[in-house]
Amino acid sequence: MNNTLRIAILVEEGRQRIISSGDWLTVAELSELTAQTVDELKTKVYSLMSEGQIFSINYEGVDYFPTYAFDASGGYQVVPALKAVIEILATRKDAWGMAFWFGSSNSHLGGRQPKELIRTDLGTVLDAASDEVCGILHG
Template identity: 85%
Template sequence: MDTTLRIAMLVEEGKQRIISSGDWLIAAELSELTAQTVDELKTRVYSLMGEGRIFAINYEGVDYLPTYAFDANGGYQPVPVLKAVIEILATRKDAWGMAFWFGSSNSYLGGRQPKEVIRIDPGIVLYAASDEVRGIFHG
């Protein structure tokens, strides 16, 4: 099998894993939670994305928003630290790269996934994001 084809298949499998994780909402689903119309919500979401406060992945022409980006107890406002995490990760990753990072175990977080920790210990997730973009240094 061609290496390029194999890589493409692995990426697609990863995207399937991310999408099927249950961590993603489309605008209509989020609008039900926030009691906003879909149009109001889309306007709000695109504004938040423009401000770098949230990100979305596009899969088969549909934008998906990460559930872990929103604080259900805070009126579904974005988790405050997410903006800083996005700013750091965006230097090396696109939205899909961020989705993979948030949904993968992280040694800096003791094997936990950033999406599991962001609401309970946002500072350590911020440090883990910084560690991610710094990469491995050999000395």
């Protein structure tokens, strides 16, 4: 098996892990949680995406939005802190890259996943995001 095929298989396995994590909602699923119509919500989430406040991944032709982008206890409003992290990550990562980053253990966060800390420790998550895009600098 050549390296290109091996990488493609690993990427697909990673996508399967991300999409099956339970961290992703379609607009229709989000509509059920918020009691807003699908059309209202579509307009809202795509506007939020264009403003860089949330991101989505596309899997098999369907857009999925991260559950951790929405505050369930606050009427499913967007978590404001997410925008700052997206601004940093978007300089080097596409939506899938962000999904992998948010859903993976991070040594800068003591082995925790960024999605777990986005609401409670934004400063550390921002530092981890900066570290991710800058890499280790040697002096």
